[in-house]
Every structure is written in C-alpha cells, then in structure tokens.
Amino acid sequence: MNNTAASPMSTATSSSGRSTGKSVSFAAELQSMMFSLGDSRRPLHETAVLVEDVVHTQLINLQAAEVSQLRGARVISAEDLLFLIRKDKKKLRRLLKYMFFRDYKSKIVKGIDEDDLLEDKLSGSNNANKRQKIAQDFLNSIDQTGELLAMFEDDEIDEVKQERMERAERQTRIMDSAQYAEFCESRQLSFSKKASKFRDWLDCSSLEIKPNVVAMEILAYLAYETVAQLVDLALLVRQDMVTKAGDPFSHAISATFIQYHSSAESTAACGGEAHSDAIQPCHIREAVRRYSHKIGPLSPFTSAYRRNGMAFLAC
Amino acid sequence: MEGEETYLELFLARCAAQDDLAPPRSPLLSPIVPYDVYIPNSSNPETTFNSQLEEVTETSGNFSSVDLSFLPDELTQEDKDQTLIRSKHETEENCKTKSWQSGLPLPSQQDVGLALNSSGGSNSHSHLHPGDADSAQPSPEKPLSLPLASITPMTPVTPVSECSGIVPQLQNIVSTVNLACKLDLKKIALHAKNAEYNPKRFAAVIMRIREPRTTALIFSSGKMVCTGAKSEELSRLAARKYARVVQKLGFPARFLDFKIQNMVGSCDVRFPIRLEGLVLTHQQFSSYEPELFPGLIYRMVKPRIVLLIFVSGKVVLTGAKERSEIYEAFENIYPILKGFKKT
Numbered sequence: 001m002n003n004t005a006a007s008p009m010s011t012a013t014s015s016s017g018r019s020t021g022k023s024v025s026f027a028a029e030l031q032s033m034m035f036s037l038g039d040s041r042r043p044l045h046e047t048a049v050l051v052e053d054v055v056h057t058q059l060i061n062l063q064a065a066e067v068s069q070l071r072g073a074r075v076i077s078a079e080d081l082l083f084l085i086r087k088d089k090k091k092l093r094r095l096l097k098y099m100f101f102r103d104y105k106s107k108i109v110k111g112i113d114e115d116d117l118l119e120d121k122l123s124g125s126n127n128a129n130k131r132q133k134i135a136q137d138f139l140n141s142i143d144q145t146g147e148l149l150a151m152f153e154d155d156e157i158d159e160v161k162q163e164r165m166e167r168a169e170r171q172t173r174i175m176d177s178a179q180y181a182e183f184c185e186s187r188q189l190s191f192s193k194k195a196s197k198f199r200d201w202l203d204c205s206s207l208e209i210k211p212n213v214v215a216m217e218i219l220a221y222l223a224y225e226t227v228a229q230l231v232d233l234a235l236l237v238r239q240d241m242v243t244k245a246g247d248p249f250s251h252a253i254s255a256t257f258i259q260y261h262s263s264a265e266s267t268a269a270c271g272g273e274a275h276s277d278a279i280q281p282c283h284i285r286e287a288v289r290r291y292s293h294k295i296g297p298l299s300p301f302t303s304a305y306r307r308n309g310m311a312f313l314a315c
Numbered sequence: 316m317e318g319e320e321t322y323l324e325l326f327l328a329r330c331a332a333q334d335d336l337a338p339p340r341s342p343l344l345s346p347i348v349p350y351d352v353y354i355p356n357s358s359n360p361e362t363t364f365n366s367q368l369e370e371v372t373e374t375s376g377n378f379s380s381v382d383l384s385f386l387p388d389e390l391t392q393e394d395k396d397q398t399l400i401r402s403k404h405e406t407e408e409n410c411k412t413k414s415w416q417s418g419l420p421l422p423s424q425q426d427v428g429l430a431l432n433s434s435g436g437s438n439s440h441s442h443l444h445p446g447d448a449d450s451a452q453p454s455p456e457k458p459l460s461l462p463l464a465s466i467t468p469m470t471p472v473t474p475v476s477e478c479s480g481i482v483p484q485l486q487n488i489v490s491t492v493n494l495a496c497k498l499d500l501k502k503i504a505l506h507a508k509n510a511e512y513n514p515k516r517f518a519a520v521i522m523r524i525r526e527p528r529t530t531a532l533i534f535s536s537g538k539m540v541c542t543g544a545k546s547e548e549l550s551r552l553a554a555r556k557y558a559r560v561v562q563k564l565g566f567p568a569r570f571l572d573f574k575i576q577n578m579v580g581s582c583d584v585r586f587p588i589r590l591e592g593l594v595l596t597h598q599q600f601s602s603y604e605p606e607l608f609p610g611l612i613y614r615m616v617k618p619r620i621v622l623l624i625f626v627s628g629k630v631v632l633t634g635a636k637e638r639s640e641i642y643e644a645f646e647n648i649y650p651i652l653k654g655f656k657k658t
Contacts (some may be wrong), residue, residue, distance in 0.1 A: 036605075098604070105608050108621055112487065112579050112633055165598075168591040177587050177657050184590075184626045190606030224606060 036186035076211035191220035233287035483580035620644040
C-alpha cells in the first residue's frame with residue numbers, strides 16, 4: 001500500500017517492505033486512539049495501519065540521531081528534539097506545555113501518596129520541574145532573537161487544541177455512560193504507556209545513539225501529536241469531500257481526488273460516506289498530500305526540515 | 316481510675332475557665348474524625364472519653380521535662396480548632412436547611428435523636444456562639460453528641476441550595492516540626508525500632524510507628540517531617556511520639572513550630588462526570604491530558620486547592636493547610652460537577 005499511487009510516503013526509503021511481516025504493530029491501539037481523537041466508534045483497520053506507517057516514517061525521518069551526532073553527544077536527548085522543532089512556534093509551545101504539565105502532574109501526585117513522597121526524596125536528585133529546567137536551559141542557549149524564550153510567557157490559546165477539545169466535547173455530549181467510559185479509556189491510551197513496545201517499533205536497538213528517558217517521552221508525544229494531526233486533517237478532508245448543495249467550489253475540490261480514484265465508483269464510495277462513518281485511507285493520504293504541498297509564495301522556504309521532501313506533521 | 320477522674324475534672328475546669336467548649340475537644344482526640352463515623356462512638360462516651368484521656372496522660376507524663384513547651388502549642392491549637400469546628404458546623408448548618416440526600420442517612424437520623432436529647436440544654440446555643448460564657452459544665456456523655464445536636468440554628472443562615480451533603484475524608488496529612496537539637500542519625504538508627512538510615516541514598520532517618528500509622532523523616536538538623544496521618548490531631552500525636560522516641564535516646568528534643576504543611580482529602584460524588592465539558596468551560600483552571608493522567612487537574616483559586624477529578628466521580632483534594640479549605644473547595648466544585656453529570 002505504500003508503493004501504490006503518488007504517495008509522498010513512497011519516496012521515503014525506510015517504508016518499503018515494512019507493511020508485511022512486522023512483528024510490532026500498534027494498529028489496534030491506533031484504532032482506539034483515533035476513536036478518542038474524533039474518528040467514528042470503530043475506525044477501519046486499514047486506516048490504522050496506514051496511520052501507523054505514516055507515524056513511523058515521520059519519526060524515523062526526524063533523524064534526531066544525526067543532530068545528536070553533530071552535538072557530539074552519546075544519547076539522543078530532549079535538547080535534540082527541541083532543536084528540531086524550534087521553527088514551528090505553535091508546535092514548540094504545545095510541546096513545552098506538555099512537558100510542564102508532566103512535571104506538574106508528578107509534583108501533585110507525589111504530594112498525595114506518602115510512598116511516592118518518600119521515593120522521590122530517596123532518589124536523591126531534585127526531580128521537580130526537571131523537564132521544564134531542561135527546556136529552559138536549552139532554549140536559553142540556542143535563542144538568538146529572544147523569540148524562543150518569549151514562548152515561556154506566551155499565554156495564547158492554542159487553536160488546534162481548542163478545536164480538539166470542542167470536538168471531544170461535542171462527541172461526548174451525545175454518548176451514554178457506557179460509551180463514555182469506553183471513550184475515556186481510549187483517550188488514556190498513549191505511546192508512552194507501552195514504552196518497550198514503542199522502542200521496538202522504532203527499532204531503537206539498531207540505532208547507535210539511543211534516546212534517553214525524556215527523549216522517549218517526547219517521541220511518544222510526537223507520535224501521538226502526529227496521529228492527532230492526521231485525524232484532524234482527515235476529518236477536514238472528509239468534510240470537503242461531501243458535496244454540499246450550493247457550494248460553488250465543489251467541482252474544483254473533487255478534482256484533487258482524481259489521482260487516487262481512477263474509477264467513478266470509488267469517488268462515489270468515498271464521497272457518499274455519512275459523517276458518522278470511519279475515516280478512510282484515502283482521506284489520510286489526501287491529508288498528507290495537502291499538508292506537504294503548501295501553497296503560497298514562500299512555501300519552498302517555510303519548511304526547514306524537508307530532508308526527504310516530506311513535511312513533518314508533528315513539527 | 317482515681318487519678319483519671321481528677322484529671323478529668325481538672326481538664327474540664329481548665330476548659331470552662333478558658334471559655335472553651337470541652338465537647339469539641341473530644342471529637343478531635345477521637346481517632347476517627349469524620350463525624351459520620353464517630354457518632355456511633357457516642358453510645359459509649361465514657362469509655363471513649365476515658366481512653367482519650369489515657370492517651371493524653373500517657374503522652375503528657377513522659378514529656379515531663381518538656382511539658383511547658385507543649386502548653387503554648389496546645390492553647391493556640393485549641394483556638395484554631397475552634398474556628399475549624401465553627402466553620403465545619405456552619406457548613407453542617409447550611410446542609411441541614413435542605414433535605415439530606417440518601418448518601419448519609421445514618422448521621423441525619425442520629426442527629427435528630429441527639430438533638431432531642433439535648434434540645435433543652437444550653438449547649439445548643441454554644442455551638443454557634445462558642446465564645447459565650449454560658450457554656451455550662453457538660454457531663455461526659457453529652458460532649459460527643461453535642462457537635463451535631465443543634466438542628467434549629469440560632470442565627471439566620473442563608474440556605475445554600477446546592478449543598479452536597481458529602482464530606483471529604485482526609486487521607487493524608489504532612490506536617491513538620493522542629494525538635495530543636497542536633498541529632499546523631501546513626502545512633503538513632505541503631506537504637507530505635509523501625510528506623511532506616513542509608514546515608515548514601517538520603518540524609519535522614521526514616522522511622523515508622525504503627526499507631527497512628529505514619530512515617531517520619533528525621534534530619535540531623537533536628538527538623539522532622541511526619542506523613543501518613545489521617546487527621547490533624549493524629550499527625551500531631553504521631554509527631555509527639557517520634558519526638559518522644561528521640562528524647563528517650565538521650566537527645567534534648569523539644570516540640571517547636573508544629574505546622575501542617577499539606578492535607579489531602581478525597582470523596583465520591585457518586586455520578587460519572589463528563590470531563591471534556593468541564594475542561595472546555597473552565598479552561599483557565601483545568602488541565603486534562605488523559606494520555607498522561609486519567610484525572611482532570613483543577614486549580615481552584617479560592618481557596619487555593621488543587622482538585623483531581625476523575626470520570627468515575629471520585630475527587631481528590633490536595634494543597635490545603637487547613638481542613639476548612641478542603642470542605643470549602645469541595646462545596647465550590649460540587650455544583651459545577653453536577654452540571655457535567657454524565658447521564
């Protein structure tokens with residue numbers, strides 16, 4: 001499926017030969033995750049496999065190892081990943097907020113359980129706000145114009161996150177309590193919970209330079225963000241595909257799908273889906289295509305990390 | 316028994332002289348503070364009261380050399396406890412103006428029964444005006460029944476229409492105290508039971524006692540942290556016991572600046588909560604990242620308490636320095652949570 005069609009993924013060398021015989025697969029978890037992010041109750045398996053592939057490719061192609069090598073470090077650490085994301089302010093801010101939240105949460109949970117409190121004291125090192133310190137120190141060192149440090153005080157509302165919250169709220173309003181319980185469980189899934197599986201999936205053991213604990217947390221977060229972005233975009237694409245009566249641009253939009261759907265039937269199949277049905281692989285592909293094809297006068301210059309001609313969804 | 320009876324008289328005389336109510340003290344000494352549980356205790360007031368006294372005599376006896384430093388603490392503690400009890404009673408009064416939910420049937424029945432018992436007494440006045448001098452000498456069995464006895468409030472109270480009827484239970488109290496003398500941790504670890512000391516890992520002795528079940532971190536500077544108690548009095552009692560252990564080992568331990576640093580309470584609203592709705596409408600106070608933590612973290616500004624709210628309806632409140640803050644925070648959040656009840 002990777003090698004068919006003019007998919008941007010096919011240009012990435014690492015994705016070939018990966019779809020079959022892969023022992024570690026997150027497809028089942030991804031299906032749950034997509035449900036929690038806005039997809040229908042039972043996302044399609046093919047979609048999940050495709051999403052898995054996209055995420056995997058993106059993470060591999062981050063090439064964080066190279067950055068660490070440049071630095072002369074022995075492990076991939078949080079600093080390398082922050083460095084890679086530095087260009088996209090919004091995503092960087094979201095990542096920083098995530099890191100701070102992690103610190104804050106451990107601080108609170110520690111205060112509640114006395115055993116946790118003892119463990120923390122015994123571990124000796126000052127763990128409080130560890131991630132925040134790492135982030136602050138690093139950004140301090142690379143910041144030339146003061147923009148990055150301004151991010152710490154920045155309190156703007158994250159629109160994407162806002163939209164996701166609203167979508168979740170709309171979704172949950174109509175659920176009954178059993179469905180809601182299931183939804184909540186799906187929301188709690190993350191790549192960081194299955195850390196060892198995640199490591200195998202990324203094939204970390206074959207890397208010379210391995211990521212440390214905080215870096216793994218960030219990678220898990222980036223993977224989750226990628227899935228979330230894909231679902232966001234795919235939902236938009238799906239919305240576009242449904243031809244609305246009176247929409248003047250409907251004939252133009254449907255033209256962008258021609259490269260994927262040779263026959264009129266598949267167009268109809270994709271376009272005729274009701275809102276409540278699952279996201280199709282074609283939606284995902286279209287979403288990736290659109291994302292990497294930024295239209296605009298400065299598009300060749302905006303994306304700084306197009307190493308293989310692929311734009312990164314998470315950063 | 317002789318000694319205890321005279322002590323009781325002295326104790327009560329002292330309390331009356333200070334215009335304090337003897338009754339509220341006994342509930343504090345009771346190991347089970349939540350009053351929906353200690354009411355059954357009032358059926359055996361003599362025994363419980365006396366057993367509390369035994370504990371008090373025991374501890375005060377062994378601190379013969381440092382008795383004086385205890386007294387000031389106790390006096391101020393009583394005042395503080397008065398305000399706590401007062402605010403707790405106020406919330407209770409507010410709740411009584413509305414019919415109780417089925418959550419706590421037992422206390423309300425007991426309340427009515429006890430109210431009938433002491434309705435004629437002047438003690439019903441004294442709850443709302445503890446400063447009044449007319450708190451007569453109550454007999455031993457009255458004390459434990461009094462705190463919830465008065466149903467008809469003497470001062471007009473604005474009925475809180477959304478009163479929850481649920482009382483958060485305290486789960487953990489962290490307190491600190493200064494023993495005010497340099498300690499030889501190695502000596503303490505060698506001679507004390509249930510003490511751990513691993514200087515390479517952490518520069519303090521970790522000591523545990525079974526009653527109240529707590530853990531203490533004792534530092535060489537003389538400062539001590541006590542965790543695990545389920546009430547303020549228990550935390551204080553545990554800290555005194557640790558101090559006594561240190562004293563028995565030959566150090567001139569005192570008991571200065573006992574302070575409650577953190578209190579953790581928890582309760583259950585008994586309905587599922589739609590957290591997505593809550594995080595959207597209360598964005599500036601709440602954070603909810605289910606991939607990281609299944610609960611919503613709500614930072615209440617007044618009082619400054621952090622609440623962890625879970626889908627199941629369980630609520631954990633932390634960051635309080637006083638019990639009233641926990642109750643107040645819960646009363647604040649309850650109507651909000653009801654608005655997001657998942658049917």
